[in-house]
Amino acid sequence: MVIIMLKCKTISIASCKGGISKTTSAINLGTALAMQGWKVLLVDNDSQANLTTYLDLKSSVKISLPNLIKAVMENISADELYTLVNGSILKTKYLDVIPSHINMSGLEMGIAMATSREYIMTAILENVKNNYDFILIDNLPSLGIFAVNALVASDSVLIPVETHYGSLEGFDQIICTINMVKQRLNPKLSIEGVIMTKHQERTTFCRSIHRQIKAECGEAVKLFEPPIPYSIKVAETSALGISIFEHDPKGSAAIVYDTIAREVAANVG
Numbered sequence: 001m002v003i004i005m006l007k008c009k010t011i012s013i014a015s016c017k018g019g020i021s022k023t024t025s026a027i028n029l030g031t032a033l034a035m036q037g038w039k040v041l042l043v044d045n046d047s048q049a050n051l052t053t054y055l056d057l058k059s060s061v062k063i064s065l066p067n068l069i070k071a072v073m074e075n076i077s078a079d080e081l082y083t084l085v086n087g088s089i090l091k092t093k094y095l096d097v098i099p100s101h102i103n104m105s106g107l108e109m110g111i112a113m114a115t116s117r118e119y120i121m122t123a124i125l126e127n128v129k130n131n132y133d134f135i136l137i138d139n140l141p142s143l144g145i146f147a148v149n150a151l152v153a154s155d156s157v158l159i160p161v162e163t164h165y166g167s168l169e170g171f172d173q174i175i176c177t178i179n180m181v182k183q184r185l186n187p188k189l190s191i192e193g194v195i196m197t198k199h200q201e202r203t204t205f206c207r208s209i210h211r212q213i214k215a216e217c218g219e220a221v222k223l224f225e226p227p228i229p230y231s232i233k234v235a236e237t238s239a240l241g242i243s244i245f246e247h248d249p250k251g252s253a254a255i256v257y258d259t260i261a262r263e264v265a266a267n268v269g
Contacts, residue, residue: 008129009268011136011192012154016170018141020162021197023050024234025257026138027095029158031243032261034094038133041089044100045121045150046140052099055092056241063088065124066104069111072120085127094243096132098124104146111145118185121149134264143177151181156192158264163199163209163227168216175221191221192267195260199227224263228256 013026023046030040044051044065052058063084071084090097111117125135137150151157157178161171175191182189194217200206210227217223228234233248240247244254 008132009134009156010125010129010154011134011264012139012147012150012157013136013160014139014143014147014150014157014174015160016141016143016173017162017166020160021228021234022141022160023054023138024238025158025160025195025197025228026051026136027054027237028234028243028245028254028257029261029264030134030136031094031245032258033134033265035245035258036261036265038265039096039131040094041096041098041128041132041135043098043121043125043135043137043150045137045146046100047102047105047146048140049100049102049104051138052097052101054238054241055095055097057090057092057097057099060090061099061101064099064101064104066101066107068098068124069104069107069120072123073107073110073114081123082127085124089128093246108145111149117145118148118152121153125153143173148177148181148185151178151189152186154186155188156190158192159194160197161194161213163196163206163213165205165209168212171216192264193222193224195224196227198230200230201227224260226256228260229253 013022015022026042030042034040042051068085068088071081088098090099139147139150159174178189178191196213214223229252231251231253233251234244234253237244237247244257248254
């Protein structure tokens with residue numbers, strides 16, 4: 001089957017819980033899509049700049065997401081913003097990246113008072129959407145103004161959930177936030193699905209949590225199967241600054257990420 005991409009699809013990877021492989025999933029899904037032939041941009045929408053650090057890009061950053069946010073807030077011209085946004089993009093072997101910086105946290109109060117504050121990310125991404133098939137936004141573990149901006153700019157949301165204790169903590173909250181944004185700010189927003197991470201099939205506990213997540217999703221929310229297995233190889237990738245496909249391409253985690261990426265691509269349009 002040949003898939004013809006009609007326009008860029010923007011997907012937020014979001015949760016209000018930290019440590020559940022949001023950044024790892026953004027990088028691995030993005031890499032899988034790129035290896036399948038799609039043009040992919042990652043956006044580091046996190047003041048901790050975890051994605052930027054993971055890919056070892058900190059020393060290369062000249063223009064970061066907070067610079068772009070500030071530029072929109074200052075109402076610079078469309079031509080200047082276009083130049084600034086495209087000038088911020090860093091390239092890795094498979095992916096293009098808009099990096100972040102720790103000074104992003106200092107903009108939170110200012111952005112909350114800005115005109116059309118929920119549409120700042122939208123204004124930024126409009127300058128690059130024609131160049132990509134997919135834009136993946138890696139969000140901070142919060143449902144504040146930066147995350148809302150990402151949801152307003154997105155077509156869909158991918159929700160990572162660990163098959164560990166407390167996995168469903170905040171799940172209802174992220175679903176409610178998505179529904180609020182859909183009703184008030186972005187009618188086209190949908191839930192791409194839930195991906196389960198750090199799964200250990202051999203343990204009774206993880207299998208029990210897996211069943212709970214299935215029950216919570218029900219028929220309304222797609223649950224990508226199988227879960228992404230826990231793997232020390234996945235944990236090692238952040239230290240190496242590469243994806244699982246470059247570190248353990250034949251491992252079970254790489255196979256599952258590739259499968260999810262193919263489902264995401266097949267869901268376009």
